[in-house]
Amino acid sequence: MIEFADVHVRLGSRDVLCGITASLSEQRVGVVGANGSGKSTLARLINGLALPTSGTVTVLGLDTRRHAAKIRRGVGFLFTDPDAQIVMPTVAEDVAFSLRRKGLTRGEVDRRVHEVLDRYGLAGHADHPAHHLSGGQKQLLALCSVMVLEPDILIMDEPTTLLDLRHSRQVADLLREMPQQVLAVTHDLPLLAGFDRVLVLDQGRVVADGPPDDAIGHYRKLMA
Numbered sequence: 001m002i003e004f005a006d007v008h009v010r011l012g013s014r015d016v017l018c019g020i021t022a023s024l025s026e027q028r029v030g031v032v033g034a035n036g037s038g039k040s041t042l043a044r045l046i047n048g049l050a051l052p053t054s055g056t057v058t059v060l061g062l063d064t065r066r067h068a069a070k071i072r073r074g075v076g077f078l079f080t081d082p083d084a085q086i087v088m089p090t091v092a093e094d095v096a097f098s099l100r101r102k103g104l105t106r107g108e109v110d111r112r113v114h115e116v117l118d119r120y121g122l123a124g125h126a127d128h129p130a131h132h133l134s135g136g137q138k139q140l141l142a143l144c145s146v147m148v149l150e151p152d153i154l155i156m157d158e159p160t161t162l163l164d165l166r167h168s169r170q171v172a173d174l175l176r177e178m179p180q181q182v183l184a185v186t187h188d189l190p191l192l193a194g195f196d197r198v199l200v201l202d203q204g205r206v207v208a209d210g211p212p213d214d215a216i217g218h219y220r221k222l223m224a
């Protein structure tokens with residue numbers, strides 16, 4: 001459960017979010033809106049990467065202002081640019097790096113790393129240099145590094161921007177199968193097919209909120 005209670009965010013002299021109130025309990029939640037409408041800021045509020053100027057964000061029952069570190073253990077965040085998330089030389093080492101604080105045996109780390117690489121189609125690349133992967137493969141690697149931690153909630157900020165049609169579809173398919181609650185910020189409207197709920201942001205406000213077809217219809221009119 002993700003709860004926004006009258007959340008305002010002011011950055012510099014700009015009101016980026018203006019009174020967001022929403023309880024998000026659905027398994028698949030999308031967020032769409034024009035460039036600069038506040039989508040990424042909304043996503044970053046969920047794991048405490050951004051904090052409200054006023055109002056409260058509650059995630060997994062915890063206030064992000066006081067419990068950001070604990071919340072981050074339960075909330076995986078996938079950034080648009082996978083290069084920002086790749087920190088180790090090889091694919092397997094990069095995924096293993098996510099598990100470094102878990103206190104697992106070497107064997108258990110290897111088992112989990114290979115299981116997740118297998119699930120996301122990167123098993124054949126385990127020992128390859130991570131920076132030699134294609135953009136799409138890097139995005140999948142970043143997803144592996146997040147999912148190996150088995151988060152309760154997965155936040156994705158424009159996860160398909162760098163992907164070709166095939167990889168976009170792959171991410172969309174994977175997303176449908178995930179047991180986690182997923183919140184995806186995206187300009188890729190087909191990604192939202194089958195989602196439970198879509199929020200439309202405009203100038204820091206939620207201007208539509210409902211099933212994908214209704215919300216996206218509203219968004220298209222807004223952009224016309």
Ligand SMILES: Nc1ncnc2c1ncn2[C@@H]1O[C@H](COP(=O)(O)OP(=O)(O)OP(=O)(O)O)[C@@H](O)[C@H]1O
Pocket residue numbers: 011012014016033034035036037038039040041042
């Ligand atoms: N640290 C900051 N200081 C000042 N303004 C900021 C800061 N971060 C973001 N903004 C502004 O807040 C507004 C919302 O930014 P945000 O990245 O949340 O929008 P967005 O809807 O995700 O946009 P896009 O679709 O282009 O990624 C933008 O006008 C941006 O310039």
